[in-house]
Amino acid sequence: MSTHHPSHRQPALVGWVVLGGAAGTAVRLAAEAQLPRPADLPLPTLLVNLAGALVLGALLEGLARRGADAGRRRGVRLLVGTGFCGGLTTYSTLAVEVDLLLAGRPLAGVGYALVTVLLGLAAAAAGVAAAAAWSRSTGARP
């Protein structure tokens, strides 16, 4: 594989991201169609965003603890992290949902925005902590 070009200009690497992104989008689409919206609140978007933040935090920490970002580790990061987690989660839908809620129910709009961002941080941090604990217990280098 050529290493002369930065990774975003290598077609094979972009291909891993496209593949993972399509899979993540499929799961998000299924969640938006199947999960309930209690009190007309966008629970499906909240759940896919939190799940993606948790998985990405764990993935990046776990990979970083296993060694340099190259070869198979980089492929997994691009397929599962940049691709799948990026396709599963969405900031544009979050932003539009916040605006639509703000127009009719300002408190719900502000609450949805803040709960999403704060729980997203907690989920990403929990993923990082879980991967760190798992790496220590299996003796991977710190």
Add this chain to the structure above:
Amino acid sequence: MSAVVVLLTVLAGGLGAGARFVVDGALRARWRTSLPVATTVINTTGSLGLGLLVGLALAHASPGAEAAQVVLGTGFLGGYTTFSTASVEVVALLREGRRGAAGLHAATMLGGSALAAAAGLAVGTALG
């Protein structure tokens, strides 16, 4: 939703993710900033686009407009924008002890994306 729309939406989501990877890499190569602004640029521009699509669909309801909103909005722009990277970046800044930068990054991401989406909704509704 028809099977064709589902398939096109999934494909568009993959292409959106690929576009994010390319734009992110290009922005990072050009701007050496201490804050990960590439993700902010991606999420605010994607939010502007989705606001525009939703505004158009709200003002001009038709099956075609709805399908376009799902494929381009839920698919492409959903795959293009990312919440997971935004969250992990803020956690990384916090772990470096840069609490102010973390707060600024989270606030500009949320505020910028919500404002951009609102601008898109207003323009889309006016055009529709």
